[in-house]
Amino acid sequence: MGYPIRLTLITMPKHAREMGVLKEHLGKHQLKFTRQRELILDAFLKQEHITAEDLYHQLARKDPHLGLATIYRTLNLFCEAGLAQARHFGTQTQYDNVSHKGHHDHLICTGCGKIVEFENCDIERLQEEVATRNGFTIQTHRLELYGLCSSCRH
Amino acid sequence: MGYPIRLTLITMPKHAREMGVLKEHLGKHQLKFTRQRELILDAFLKQEHITAEDLYHQLARKDPHLGLATIYRTLNLFCEAGLAQARHFGTQTQYDNVSHKGHHDHLICTGCGKIVEFENCDIERLQEEVATRNGFTIQTHRLELYGLCSSCRH
């Protein structure tokens, strides 16, 4: 009986953990915490993946008119801080939100463009094996499977 | 005893099989077989992977002066014919020669840029599993492992 005691968590600001990661990275590199960086991180974390251009338009309506260059700079900063990962799919660069998972693999439908994300420990273990056998130490990886989803096969 | 009877193969023109693949693709799409396309395929097949720019410079001295636009058009044509595969690595597009292997996976050193190619049947089998579980039929895939090679780790 009694209510679950989650009040402190419920009232925590959104994306507190990621904001902390960002601040730690900034501190370590003599960089500053700005309103723009906060706004962009907040918006970025609401998506699985987005392009700089899309994020620019999404934020254009907000109060200060954020420059496109700032969006690019900040997304690249997130990559360095380990909050995002750049991926070149098609013509524009996609920035993936990897703040809540170790790796990010994709199943991509060549028919409709649908993207399904997955994780597979067995594959990752085999990747480590291959790398070790070749004297490499893996920092990150990218696995994309292209094909037709069930709807597009017909 | 006696010599191995491989004479017909030995005297076959280089890249005959791939040239056949190209011609078949051209025929199916009302496209024409030109001297440029022949030259570009010949040069392209001599590498594992190359950028349009590099191929352009490599061919610049040859008889008909090939335009850069033609190189791009033709490499994209090869992709459609299944002879090449485009990969966005860094800023330029890399065109991989996939004519003699099923798939093309890479170990890429983030220190020196060295690229090691590998194939791993176990990984491919697991990829099929993942795809099937999600209702996908795989057409192709891309696996890139980024890390430091043994020389760059120091």
Add this chain to the structure above:
DNA sequence: ATTCTTTTTGAGATGATTTATCAATTTCAA
């Protein structure tokens, strides 16, 4: 709070890569 140094921002210029345009040329089937 004020000052001061350093970093960041925004707007547009710039750079890099790829595609589009179009007249002249080439291919290839009739």
Add this chain to the structure above:
DNA sequence: TTGAAATTGATAAATCATCTCAAAAAGAAT
């Protein structure tokens, strides 16, 4: 050989991302 259709090459244009730099903001030290 002829003629319709496709291709080519040169360059313009488009696309995407980074660079430049003066003005603004951040943050530490007064």
